[in-house]
Amino acid sequence: MKLFKGLMISFFLFIITGCNNEEELEMGNQAGKLIQAVEANNLEEVQDILKDPSYSINEMNEKDESPLLIATHKNYIEIAKALIDAGADVNQQDNIQDSPYLYAGAQGKTEILAYMLENTIPDHGVYNRYGGNALIPAAEKGHIDNVKLLLADGKMDIDHQNNFGYTALIEAVALTDGSKLYQQIVQELLAYNANKELRDNNGMTALDYAKERGYTEMIEQLES
Numbered sequence: 546m547k548l549f550k551g552l553m554i555s556f557f558l559f560i561i562t563g564c565n566n567e568e569e570l571e572m573g574n575q576a577g578k579l580i581q582a583v584e585a586n587n588l589e590e591v592q593d594i595l596k597d598p599s600y601s602i603n604e605m606n607e608k609d610e611s612p613l614l615i616a617t618h619k620n621y622i623e624i625a626k627a628l629i630d631a632g633a634d635v636n637q638q639d640n641i642q643d644s645p646y647l648y649a650g651a652q653g654k655t656e657i658l659a660y661m662l663e664n665t666i667p668d669h670g671v672y673n674r675y676g677g678n679a680l681i682p683a684a685e686k687g688h689i690d691n692v693k694l695l696l697a698d699g700k701m702d703i704d705h706q707n708n709f710g711y712t713a714l715i716e717a718v719a720l721t722d723g724s725k726l727y728q729q730i731v732q733e734l735l736a737y738n739a740n741k742e743l744r745d746n747n748g749m750t751a752l753d754y755a756k757e758r759g760y761t762e763m764i765e766q767l768e769s
Contacts, residue, residue, distance in 0.1 A: 576604055583612045583624055591624050595631045602633050609639040617645045617657055625657045635665045642674040650679025650695060653688040662698050669701050677707035684734065685716035687726050696737045703739050710745030718751045718767075723760035731766050741767055 579602060582590040591612075594600055603611050610618075613633040616625040625645075629635065635646040646667040649658040658679075661667060672678060680701055683691040692713075695701055704712050711719065714734045721727040731751075735741070744750050755763040 576601070577606075579604060579612045580606050580610075580615065583615045583621065583628075584619075586619070586621050586624065588621075588623050588627065591627055595627060602628060602631055603637055605639070608641075611637050611639070611645070613637075613645045614639055614643065614648060617649050617654055620654050620657070622656050622660075626660050629660060629664055635661050636668040636671045638671065642672070644671055647671070647673050647679050650691050651682035651686065651688075653683075653686065653691060655688070655690045655694065658691055659694055662694060667700075672707070675707045675709070677711070678702065678705050680713045681705070681707055681711060681716055684713040684730050685720045687721070687730065689726060689730050689733065692730055692733055696733060703734065703737055704743060706743065706745070710743075710747070712739065712743055712745075712751075714739040714741065714751045715743070715745055715749070715754065718758075718760065718763055719745075719749070719754040723755070723758060723763055728762050728766065731763055735766060 579591065579594045579600065582594060595602065603613075605611055606615075611633065613625060613628045613635065614637070616628060633645070636644050638644045638647075646658075646661055646665075648654070649661060651673070667679075669678060673682070675681075678701055680692065680695045680703065683695060696703065704714075706712055714731065717727050717730045717734060741751060749757075752764065752767040754760075755767055
């Protein structure tokens, strides 16, 4: 009788332990853990999660932000690289149409952008909420290293016009202070044969804006 009771106890302990192990396994693969690990800047945990081939690395939070987009927002370079190496989608957009690639280009995340260009194939037909590509805001925000990277990559339409008709060249003049930095960006764009004749929705060219704002150096650049 004592032997029977002992066997029964052992059996129930096995069942309980087995259930706990299953629950722990499920918890280990629980959706959202990768996003949490990225937000915590926990590279080791991110790497552990990425070892699970069944885990959805393009999961989204309530803002439709993917783990890679979050890492790009925060400029967590090593985490972003690990996600890219694991096949994370650089073109996946959130609820305001930012993608990791578009955001990296627009916001000066140069090291992440360079890694994307070297190791992925960005979709240049995916545009931001203004209908623009990565080059236009990079030029307007003064991220000259990003401008150089995107131009050197050679796969993006340098003359793409967004919803306002702005090209990267027009924005580098019309929406800036005309300072030395933006003169350098204009020079980079011109060196890659940016079209100076294109007009925005107001019928204005980059040269028209330079003249309107009295940007003498840019006028010389655009007229030469």
